[in-house]
Amino acid sequence: MSVLSQQLHTHARLNIWLQRTWALAGGVSVRTKILGIVLAMTTILGIGITLQVRLVTTRTFIGELENRGNSVVRDLAGRSVDPLLLNDIFGLHKLLVETVENHPDVRYAFIEDGTGQVLAHTFDQGFPVGLLDLNRPASDDGSQHLLYLSNEGRIHDFAAPLLSGQVGVVRVGLSETRLQRVIDAITGQMLLTMLLVALVGIVAASLLTWLLTRPILDLVETTRKVGQGDMETLAPRWANDEIGGLSL
Amino acid sequence: MKFWLRAFSRIIAGLILLSTGCAGTQPLMYIDLSRREPLPPAAPQAAPLRLAVAAIFSPQSTAESYHNLAAYLGQKLGRPVQLIQRRTYAEVNNLIAKNEVDLAFVCTSAYVDGHDRFGLELLVAPEINGQTVYYSQLIVPAHSPAQSMADLRGRVFVFTDPMSYSGRVYPTYLLQQLGSPILGYTPQAFFSRTFFTYSHDKAIQAVADGVADGAAVDSLVLQYAIEREPGLRERVRVIHQSPAFGIPPVVVPPSLPPQQKEELRRLLLNMHTDPLGGRILSDLGIDRFVLVEDTVYESARQVVRATCCLDEDQKR
Numbered sequence: 197m198s199v200l201s202q203q204l205h206t207h208a209r210l211n212i213w214l215q216r217t218w219a220l221a222g223g224v225s226v227r228t229k230i231l232g233i234v235l236a237m238t239t240i241l242g243i244g245i246t247l248q249v250r251l252v253t254t255r256t257f258i259g260e261l262e263n264r265g266n267s268v269v270r271d272l273a274g275r276s277v278d279p280l281l282l283n284d285i286f287g288l289h290k291l292l293v294e295t296v297e298n299h300p301d302v303r304y305a306f307i308e309d310g311t312g313q314v315l316a317h318t319f320d321q322g323f324p325v326g327l328l329d330l331n332r333p334a335s336d337d338g339s340q341h342l343l344y345l346s347n348e349g350r351i352h353d354f355a356a357p358l359l360s361g362q363v364g365v366v367r368v369g370l371s372e373t374r375l376q377r378v379i380d381a382i383t384g385q386m387l388l389t390m391l392l393v394a395l396v397g398i399v400a401a402s403l404l405t406w407l408l409t410r411p412i413l414d415l416v417e418t419t420r421k422v423g424q425g426d427m428e429t430l431a432p433r434w435a436n437d438e439i440g441g442l443s444l
Numbered sequence: 445m446k447f448w449l450r451a452f453s454r455i456i457a458g459l460i461l462l463s464t465g466c467a468g469t470q471p472l473m474y475i476d477l478s479r480r481e482p483l484p485p486a487a488p489q490a491a492p493l494r495l496a497v498a499a500i501f502s503p504q505s506t507a508e509s510y511h512n513l514a515a516y517l518g519q520k521l522g523r524p525v526q527l528i529q530r531r532t533y534a535e536v537n538n539l540i541a542k543n544e545v546d547l548a549f550v551c552t553s554a555y556v557d558g559h560d561r562f563g564l565e566l567l568v569a570p571e572i573n574g575q576t577v578y579y580s581q582l583i584v585p586a587h588s589p590a591q592s593m594a595d596l597r598g599r600v601f602v603f604t605d606p607m608s609y610s611g612r613v614y615p616t617y618l619l620q621q622l623g624s625p626i627l628g629y630t631p632q633a634f635f636s637r638t639f640f641t642y643s644h645d646k647a648i649q650a651v652a653d654g655v656a657d658g659a660a661v662d663s664l665v666l667q668y669a670i671e672r673e674p675g676l677r678e679r680v681r682v683i684h685q686s687p688a689f690g691i692p693p694v695v696v697p698p699s700l701p702p703q704q705k706e707e708l709r710r711l712l713l714n715m716h717t718d719p720l721g722g723r724i725l726s727d728l729g730i731d732r733f734v735l736v737e738d739t740v741y742e743s744a745r746q747v748v749r750a751t752c753c754l755d756e757d758q759k760r
Contacts, residue, residue, distance in 0.1 A: 281503035281529045303477075313486050322480025330475065345472040359507055 226412070227405045234401035235394060242390025250383050257375045261301060261352060262341060268299055269339050269354035269368045276307055276366055277358050280315070288316040295368070303351060303371040309364045327353070331367065336360035349373045411439045418443075492526040493517060496540065496548040498533045499605065500665060500692065502643045510549075512724045517547075520711055531642055533607035540564060540697045547708055551692045552578075553609035556745045559738065563698040567705065568712050568733040569691050569740075572664060576736055577688035579663040580610035582618070583651050583680045590658065591683055593618050599657035601635040604647045608662075609744055611644060614686050615660035616751045645669055652679040664691075668729055689747075690740035694733065709735075 221229065272295055279287035292305040296318050306317035306327075317323055331342040331353045339356040350372045358364040411434040418431035431443035495514055497506050506529055518525040528545060530536050533554040539545045541562045550558070558564030569576050584590045590599075593615070604611025620628030631638050639656075641647045644665035650656045663685070670676050694712065696705055715721035716732035725732065 277507075278503045281507050282531050283528070284531075311486065314483050319480060323483050324475060324477045324479055325481050325484070326475040326479070327477075330473070343472060345474045346477045348477055350472070351475075351477075359504065362511055363507060 226409055230405045230408070231398065231401050234397050238390070238394040238397045242387070242393065246383060246386040246390065249386060250379060253379050253382055257379060258372065261370055261372065261375060264299070264301065265341065265352050265354040265368060265370045266339050268295065268302060268370075269356040269366060272305065272368060273339075273356040273358055273366045277363065280307065280309070280358060280363055285315055292316055292318050299370075301370045301372075301374055303348065303369045305366070305368045307358075307364055307366050310362060315364070327367070327369075331355040333357040333361060333365060349376065408439075410434065411443070415439070415442055490523045492524040493521055494526050494528055494544065494546045496528040496530070496536050496545040496550075498536045498548070498550045498554060498692075499529060499531060499643045500549075500551060500662060501645050503529050505643075505645055509728060512727065516715075516721060516724050517711065521707070533605050537561075537564070537607070540695070543697050543699050545697065546700060546704070548695050549692065550695055551605070551608055551610075552690055552741060552744050553613050553748050554607050555693050555695055556609075556741055556748050557607065558695065559741075560745075564695050565698055565700075565705075566736060566738060567694045567696050567709050569693040569736040570728075570730040571732050571734045572691065572730055574731065575688075576691045576734060576740065578610070578691050579688060580614035580660050580686040581663045581666055581682045582615065582658060582660050582684035583648065583666065583682055584658045585651055585654055586679050586681045588657060588681065593658075593684060594622055595683075596658045597634055598636050600637045600639075600655075601631065602647050602650045602656035602659040603631075603638060603640050604644050604659070604661065605640065605642055608644075609689065609748070610662045610686070611647060611660055613744075613748055613751055614689075617747045618660075618684070620751060648676065648680060652676055662692075664729070671729075687743070689744045690736065693736060693741075 221232070224232070272291070275291055276288060279285075279291065288307055292307065295305050296302050304318050304327075306319075306323075307315050308328075309315050312328070314323060314328070330344065331340055333355045334340040336357055337360060339354050342353045342355075344351055344353060348371060352370045352372070354368045354370070356366050358366060411431070414431050414434070418429050421429040433440050433443040495510075495517065497510050499506065501509065507527065510527060514525040514527045528536075528539065530539065533551050536545070536548060536550060537554050537558045540548055540550075540558060541564075547567070550564075555564060555566070559566075572578075582593060584596070590596050601615070603615070606612060616631060619631060619634050622634075623629040641650055644661045647656075647659040647661050648666060648669050651659045666680075666682075696708065712733040713735070716725055
């Protein structure tokens with residue numbers, strides 16, 4: 197099937213779906229229509245805003261996470277050089293542990309010497325060797341960022357050279373897990389707000405529907421009575437507006 | 445009506461696309477962080493030449509300065525060179541005493557101590573500006589009114605290393621000369637506070653930044669630091685210079701096989717004649733390496749003995 201015929205087929209199916217929907221919507225009372233419109237608009241607006249806010253928040257948070265990762269790995273690279281050169285391996289280990297403790301999104305940190313041998317790391321009971329050749333500094337003085345998927349979610353790995361890579365490389369991994377929890381909490385709050393707004397909207401729409409449809413229903417009832425031959429019947433005048441003018 | 449319905453469906457489709465279609469389309473690599481293994485052992489290497497450099501400069505500056513020299517020695521000897529640094533001169537001396545180092549650049553008093561304690565041997569000494577001597581220079585911040593060591597009484601003074609000749613032994617000796625002939629001043633009694641920076645460049649920086657009111661530093665390091673950062677000339681001032689003492693030498697442990705010792709000596713003595721070797725020496729501010737006798741260090745030895753600085757450290 198060609199692309200053009202596929203598009204025509206999709207368009208025809210969409211049209212059929214829309215006609216059926218309109219047939220259903222056209223068959224209900226005015227009150228239901230107004231309530232339905234208010235509810236649909238509130239829901240669509242709420243979902244739209246929630247999606248957009250979630251998208252913007254995610255982008256901002258991930259951008260900040262990347263900036264933070266770059267800062268942390270460069271700071272760690274600067275502070276690791278002296279202990280590494282002085283063979284102070286415990287000092288290096290302490291530095292890495294403190295970095296992980298002081299930055300809630302930092303999942304791990306480790307240091308390799310000039311030959312690629314891991315000198316210190318923050319993992320318990322072994323080391324995930326898959327990390328070893330995953331990321332390398334792109335240049336002698338800049339850090340390199342790499343995003344990968346793990347069993348703990350998405351991880352941003354940063355690599356920075358120590359003394360232009362002569363003496364080693366420092367690696368830091370930042371997890372998105374905490375930020376995703378914050379984003380989910382914001383989304384949940386927004387959906388709850390949307391629900392409350394929809395409820396207020398339904399109450400307001402019910403009042404509006406009552407105000408609008410009561411005189412119309414009275415006019416319908418009066419018209420029915422006149423149709424049955426009762427020429428004395430008058431529709432009550434509820435307000436001095438366009439509908440009120442019809443009752444005269 | 446159909447138009448509006450069509451438009452509405454398009455808006456919804458657009459929103460869904462916006463929320464889902466913005467994620468990267470490239471598949472991400474997967475790593476299982478819970479799969480831990482013991483780290484692979486280091487690949488076996490030829491026995492390296494262990495080259496130690498005392499912390500005259502900060503570890504980072506030393507690594508930057510001596511990296512090319514280490515690479516040159518490795519290339520000429522046909523085996524890797526391991527650059528070893530420790531925080532203090534005493535730690536480097538202990539490594540040499542335990543034969544954990546094959547070749548070392550040490551401070552004058554570290555040589556005097558090592559020679560007298562465990563037979564540390566002179567190999568060669570650097571010649572700088574045609575001389576094999578250096579000085580201890582007393583520096584203060586440029587705006588300081590101090591004109592001599594006596595003016596620093598009650599001030600904050602920074603030492604470089606407990607074993608440093610120019611950075612601790614000589615200024616301690618100066619204080620002794622300031623007191624009575626029988627009982628001279630001690631740093632603790634003379635200054636309000638003292639501390640160690642464990643390298644000369646950090647001591648210069650501490651005085652330049654006003655962290656300390658004075659320091660005694662290696663004249664060669666001060667000259668090198670000013671060449672690298674000319675602004676220092678405006679921030680520190682030399683108020684006293686010691687007599688000339690024997691320059692910090694290159695040494696080997698007494699147990700190093702004579703053949704290896706001779707090979708290293710020949711290599712260093714001829715380094716300036718090789719174009720690459722000459723460039724590396726020039727970057728280090730060294731003209732060439734020359735042979736020196738232990739007698740060159742006799743004047744420094746007398747001052748060390750007079751102050752007993754190193755004896756006190758040994759007792760500690």
